[in-house]
Amino acid sequence: MLVPDNLLFTKDHEWAKIEKDTATIGITDFAQHSLGDITFIDLPKPKAVLSQSKICATVESVKAASDVYSPLSGEVLKINGELANSPELVNKSPYEAGWFAVIKIADLKEKDALMDTAKYKEYVETLSK
Amino acid sequence: MEDYANLKKTPLIENHNKLGARLAPFGGWLMPIQYSGIIDEHNWVRSSAGLFDICHMGEFEVEADLSKSNLEYLLTFNLNNMPCGSCRYGFMLNNDGGIIDDLVVYRISTARWMLVVNAATAQGDEEYLRQNINNDTGLKNISSETGKIDLQGPLSKKIIEKTFGINLDLEYYTFGYFKILGKNILISRTGYTGELGYELYLPAEEVETFWEEILGDERVKPAGLGARDTLRLEMGYSLYGQDIDNTTTPLEAGLSYFIDWDKEFNGKEALLKQKQEGLKRRIICFAADSRRAPRHNYRINYKGKEIGAVTSGSFSPSLGIGIGMGYVNEDIALGEGIMFRENSIVIKANITKRPFYKNGTVKYKEIKNACSG
Numbered sequence: 119m120l121v122p123d124n125l126l127f128t129k130d131h132e133w134a135k136i137e138k139d140t141a142t143i144g145i146t147d148f149a150q151h152s153l154g155d156i157t158f159i160d161l162p163k164p165k166a167v168l169s170q171s172k173i174c175a176t177v178e179s180v181k182a183a184s185d186v187y188s189p190l191s192g193e194v195l196k197i198n199g200e201l202a203n204s205p206e207l208v209n210k211s212p213y214e215a216g217w218f219a220v221i222k223i224a225d226l227k228e229k230d231a232l233m234d235t236a237k238y239k240e241y242v243e244t245l246s247k
Numbered sequence: 248m249e250d251y252a253n254l255k256k257t258p259l260i261e262n263h264n265k266l267g268a269r270l271a272p273f274g275g276w277l278m279p280i281q282y283s284g285i286i287d288e289h290n291w292v293r294s295s296a297g298l299f300d301i302c303h304m305g306e307f308e309v310e311a312d313l314s315k316s317n318l319e320y321l322l323t324f325n326l327n328n329m330p331c332g333s334c335r336y337g338f339m340l341n342n343d344g345g346i347i348d349d350l351v352v353y354r355i356s357t358a359r360w361m362l363v364v365n366a367a368t369a370q371g372d373e374e375y376l377r378q379n380i381n382n383d384t385g386l387k388n389i390s391s392e393t394g395k396i397d398l399q400g401p402l403s404k405k406i407i408e409k410t411f412g413i414n415l416d417l418e419y420y421t422f423g424y425f426k427i428l429g430k431n432i433l434i435s436r437t438g439y440t441g442e443l444g445y446e447l448y449l450p451a452e453e454v455e456t457f458w459e460e461i462l463g464d465e466r467v468k469p470a471g472l473g474a475r476d477t478l479r480l481e482m483g484y485s486l487y488g489q490d491i492d493n494t495t496t497p498l499e500a501g502l503s504y505f506i507d508w509d510k511e512f513n514g515k516e517a518l519l520k521q522k523q524e525g526l527k528r529r530i531i532c533f534a535a536d537s538r539r540a541p542r543h544n545y546r547i548n549y550k551g552k553e554i555g556a557v558t559s560g561s562f563s564p565s566l567g568i569g570i571g572m573g574y575v576n577e578d579i580a581l582g583e584g585i586m587f588r589e590n591s592i593v594i595k596a597n598i599t600k601r602p603f604y605k606n607g608t609v610k611y612k613e614i615k616n617a618c619s620g
Contacts (some may be wrong), residue, residue, distance in 0.1 A: 154269075154473075155286040157562035158538040158569075160592070176592065180285040180477060180562050183542060183592065205538070 119246075120147040121239050122213050122221050126189065126232035128171075129241065133213065134189040134227065141190050144217045145177065145208065153179040156205045161197045161218055168192055168221060172229050175218055177208070190228050192221035257302035258394055258454040266469055274366035274488075276303040279471040288474035289564040292440055293607075294402030297470030298461055302454060305369025306393045307376070309417075309512060310385030312358040315359075317381045322352065323514070324506040324618060327356045328615030333421045334435055336618045337505040339372065340514025344496040344521060348372050349487050351437060353422060361448075363395075366488045379513070394454035399444030399470075399478075400463060406443060406620065407434070407465050415445065420607065424449050428456065439475060441482035441607030480570060481563050483532055483601025485584045489543065490530070490558045490572055496521055499574065501530045501601075504615050512566070528555065528574045533585060533596040534603060535569030541587045541594050549584045554579075557587070563603060569594060570603045589614050 125133045131149035135142045150156065158178040168174045174188035197219045198208060208216035212242060251270070254277040263270060268279035279300060280615050281288060291297050311318040314408040319326045324337035331354050348368045352360040373388050380386060398407060413429045415434065420433030430453055438444030449457055461467055476486070485491045493499045496514075498521055499577045506518070535541060541560040546553050560571030579585070579598050587594040602611050 154281065155284050157286075157540070160539075173591070178538075178540060180473060180564070183540075183589075200341065 119151070119242055120206050120213070121235055121242065123235050125163065125213070126229055126234060127238035128189045128232060132187060132189045134232065135230075136223065136226075139223050139226075140195065140220055141192065141223050142217050142220050143174075143189055145186060145212060145236075147212045148245075150209050150216070153155075153177060153184060155180050156208045159205045159208065159218070161201065161203045162194050164194050164197060166194045167224075168194060169204075170231070178205075185220070188221075189232060190221065191224040193224070194219050194221050196220040206215045255303070257300050258451050259300045259302065259396075259458055262455060262458060263300070263469075267472060267509060271472075273472055273544070274303060276366055278303060279469070281471040281473045282469045285471070285473035285477060288470040289466060289477050291468045292470055292474060292478055293565060295466050296403045296406050296444075297440075297474065297477055298458065298467050299397040299399065299470050299472075300458070301395040301397050302451070303366040303533060304395055305364040305366060305372065305388070305390040306389045306395075306448070307362040307364070307373065309362060310358060311360055311380075314382065315383035315510040316358075316383075317379075318360070318384055319510065319555075320512055321376065321379055322350075323512050323593060324352075324504045324509055326352065326354070326360075326508075327468070330421075331356055332423060333617075334437060335420065336614075338497055338502070339375070340512070340518075341493055342514060342515035342517060344488070344498070344514040346491045346495060346497065346500070347493055348374055349491060350486065352604045353433075353435065361389075367488055367497055371528075392451050394449040394574050395446060395452045396449070396454060396458055396461070397438060397444060397446045398467065399438045399440040399443050402466050403442070403444050405588065406466055407462065410460055410464055418444075418617075419613050423481075428453070428460075438509050438609070439484060440478040440483075441602060441609050442478075442606060443608040457460045471477040476559075477564055480559055480561050480572075481565055481604035482607065483572065483603060483604065485572075486559060495574070498522060499526055499529055505618055507619070528576045529578070530558075530572055531555075531575050531579060532572050532599050532601055532603065533570070534566070534599045535594050535596040536573075537594070538568060539592070539594050540569030541571045541573075541596065542589070545573075545587045545589045545592075545594075547575055548588060549575070549583070553586075565604045565606075569596070571596075 131146040160176040168188040175186040263279040425543040433448040547555040555575035557573040
């Protein structure tokens with residue numbers, strides 16, 4: 119299972135990459151693997167205001183529709199338009215080409231509720247036992 | 248990990264593990280859902296050939312001389328005019344016309360038959376049959392000693408012929424016995440995918456050998472129940488326990504083609520009554536206007552009113568849109584728009600007809616023709 123450095127993670131398998139006052143968000147390799155082939159992604163609209171741990175997107179795979187929870191609060195600055203026609207990018211490249219959105223971080227203190235790479239790796243290991 | 252200890256396992260369980268299959272419970276069995284991925288396996292079956300482990304299904308061997316046995320009365324289709332070496336699809340109904348099971352019957356010789364039934368219903372089917380067959384009918388449950396693997400796809404014929412050095416000249420919905428690897432193997436030209444395909448009935452201890460032999464051809468990929476589900480749904484085939492069950496009749500399910508009205512059968516009276524009074528609900532097929540798929544139990548809305556629920560729904564890998572079926576309590580014309588609402592999810596779709604996917608190597612007409620007599 120791929121877990122890159124310098125990202126923060128939620129227990130629901132979303133990631134956030136913080137750069138100054140913005141964060142890029144997406145779902146982890148573990149999440150895309152459990153979902154299987156991703157067929158559709160309902161992304162938040164630009165300018166929507168997301169709240170930490172609240173539903174921000176829905177991911178559909180062949181078998182099911184699953185909610186995605188925002189790792190941080192903030193306004194959506196940009197969404198990944200490529201995913202509309204190529205949702206499989208999330209399967210192929212969950213941390214790079216398969217990013218969901220960039221948000222303007224509302225409260226940087228919220229990052230304390232997230233796991234770092236080492237902690238998330240440990241967490242994923244407990245799940246696969 | 249979930250506890251799978253109580254689930255039945257097919258003779259291929261270790262082969263699935265070695266292939267890295269994702270396993271899940273289905274009908275009381277631990278079955279492979281996917282290997283390389285549902286869409287990849289689906290596309291492979293449509294373009295080449297996929298091999299399925301279908302050992303979970305039930306098989307009964309029946310001795311029935313139709314002049315004495317009442318087997319004919321327990322099934323909705325005509326047995327009497329079936330040629331030996333042919334098979335037919337149809338139903339076993341309860342007194343209310345509800346579907347106890349959908350099954351395929353093989354006529355092995357004049358008075359010998361094989362019934363192939365669903366895994367989850369096999370035990371109930373056996374009980375029902377034992378209670379309802381007369382003394383002139385013999386029934387033996389051969390499920391545990393019978394293995395079944397299906398090779399489905401446009402290249403399936405060539406692959407089996409090359410692998411085993413046989414000629415596989417079978418018409419649709421017929422079968423034959425073939426001498427392969429020293430064994431006498433029943434192979435039928437049948438399937439659940441809409442592609443040219445074959446089902447092999449094997450002694451359980453031979454399943455692994457045949458599985459490995461066929462997989463040895465690089466044109467074959469193993470395919471799981473996930474792809475089996477998307478393949479059958481693209482054809483509009485019903486799945487027992489989901490689209491049909493003992494509370495739905497073949498009329499409501501849009502499957503009256505598999506009923507022979509010229510004969511007597513259990514449940515006929517209820518069906519005739521339903522026909523006369525008109526259907527209170529009926530199945531519809533729908534195609535979504537996007538990649539978004541309506542799912543099992545999503546509510547169906549028409550002109551602002553809730554009129555039913557989805558029984559099967561999925562993304563269609565061949566068509567690139569959401570497709571599905573469900574029951575509604577209104578008569579809606581083809582092409583009409585409906586809508587699904589589930590929390591924040593809103594999907595628009597149009598009523599269409601079976602099959603969703605029209606480019607399969609098996610044509611819909613062939614299925615109907617093969618099963619009526």
